Amino acid sequence: MESLYDELSAEQMLRIIFNYTTKIANERNLQRVLILMADMGREMIRADRCTVWIIDHSRGELFTRVAHGVEELRVPLGSGFVGHSIATGKPLLIENAAEDARHNEENDKLTGYLTRTVITVPFVGSDGQIIGAYQAVNKLAANGVFSRQDLEYLKLAASYAGKSLESVMLHEEIASTQRELILALGEIGENRSKETGYHVKRVAEYSYILALGLGFTQSEAEHLKMASPMHDIGKIAIPDSILQKPGKLTTKEYELMKTHTSIGYNMLGNSKRELLQSAAYIAHQHHEKWDGSGYPQGLKEQDIHLYGRITAVADVFDALGSDRVYKKAWELERIIALMKEERGRHFDPSVIDVFFAQLPSLLTIREQYRDKLPSPSELA
Template identity: 40%
Template sequence: MNILIVDDDRTNLFIMGAIVRRLDDAEPIAMENPLDAMEWLRGNEPDLILLDQMMPDMDGMDLLRHIRDDARLDNVPVVMITANTAVDIRVRALDEGCSDFLTKPIVVPEVQARLRNLLALRQSRALLRDRAALLADEVERVTAALQRQGEELVNRLSRASEYRDPETGAHIERMALYSRLVAEAAGCGGAYAQELMKAAPMHDIGKIGIPDMILLKPGRLTSEELTVMRQHATIGHRILANSDIPLLRLAAEIALSHHEKFDGSGYPNGLAGSAIPLSGRIVAVADVFDALTSTRPYKRSWTLEEARGYMVEQRGRHFDPALLDAFLSRWDEVCAIHHENADELPVLCPTEH
């Protein structure tokens, strides 16, 4: 362990150096000039520092202050060596971060005992710091693994829902990208926008609980069938809710709320305005836009401009005005997502319902 000794008296440097060498695994670094010591400390971190109080150019108190101003050296023990026994000097030094004092003339056994104790404290702190770093790395690794597991589970559930839902995988991809775009344009932050994109594909997972005769019906649904179909929002929420995985909790929120409307006329709970979770309000914009511009067995696809016009009409009714404005402010990107993620095998239908 390196011990920096700063003293303008060469005799004192020699004596202190000899004492340090008698300690186990300790090496002295002796400097007569405190300015040289300060320069050396800019690129080095000793395990212990011994400072003479009275020195030319810069006294020990000033050097101590510079040492404590350097965050790298914050935990390095500093011992002040002084012939001054005045209490006020000691109090000032303690206030500046001094760890201990040695009074001249020094007593060798006392110096050795104090230095051993401080070096042991230094080693203990270093071990704790290393252990804390290892624990932090482990927590980060486990958290990342859980995140990957959550994302894989979401992807697999989304893939499973595609086998029952007549909507294509391209629809899920597009609406997820639209959701991220709206979140970013609305200033929600990149991390939230990314999580929303991952969770959005689960919005209709509850359709796995809807009977085929209703889910796959090619024409319009009766009012009774529509009531059953609308249960997919609560079914999806029950499938995903109360998970320990944050991504699934977000997906549960989306599943339950993405059919709510800003004016309170949506389902399943008739929420209005900001009572609708932000995730649900965002996904509502993305999902409806893509549904309008996609071909289904019961409808033709609308042009992008037709869909835009309809959604503007529904501003403040179906859609949160601020989020719809954010969506439309990135219109060029919306069009790019639509064209770059087109359905591979579009379903053709001669009849519009």
């Protein structure tokens, strides 16, 4: 029977590398990539713990989301063994951490873990710049000390996984930028109405909670969360005289206002990007009603895209509870009564059921992102 202290054969090492690099190459989530990398390094050299550190240039820090047994850690950029290794671009093999002045004892205090022996290997990106480092801690062997062979193996793991890590980091940076742009675009319609605050942010967060409650995976719910801020993008084409009117709209004005749904769809619907296609459905259908009395198409029940049905609940809940230039915010009891009354009429019954099940979480979000009606000088 194989012991934790037995060294791996060449065949076992290749199997570990192949299994993990295949998984890493097919993964696009940074957290999961870091977990896979840490697990690969730990198995390859029989370390008790393996940590993947990433440089955060904006904050001048190193951070890890994967340090076996602990949550995220952050340290100053030049701190400890990993900071030294990244600064010099050279790997380290430390036999006795306690006797080395570069050891960052604060990490041990934070984690309650005793670091004895360490290997640190930098990751290099395609441009030759260091993006982070592997760090293995405490050898699972009779003598408890890493060998030069262990160092070479961890360097091998870094060379295999480093490029995938860079790719995923770039993917996440693009996704983060995309989220910011979508949120900013979604706020345009609200700002045109002279509304300030977090309406689109709250609708996005509500949609996420409702989606999870309906059985969406986390990635599916995140997708909806990113798309829902665009629900009122079509308002950029609606005249100020209508958007900013403090009183009730005339029939003609209301008909023009309703066109923001089709305008939004036409703006987004020709994109081949899945996210923008989803946003197009939401923009077009978030004013449709379960009983078919909504607009612009008079769709009903399952003919309304589920994204539209979810966003409709999130949007109405937030709109009723917010001050607008034409109305004051409703009391919560009045909102709850209407949401119950409109189950099966305006709203999909299954979405409303989740709404009430998740109401405490929704109210927490509402409180977290509470806003104020602009002052008269801001409206002028």
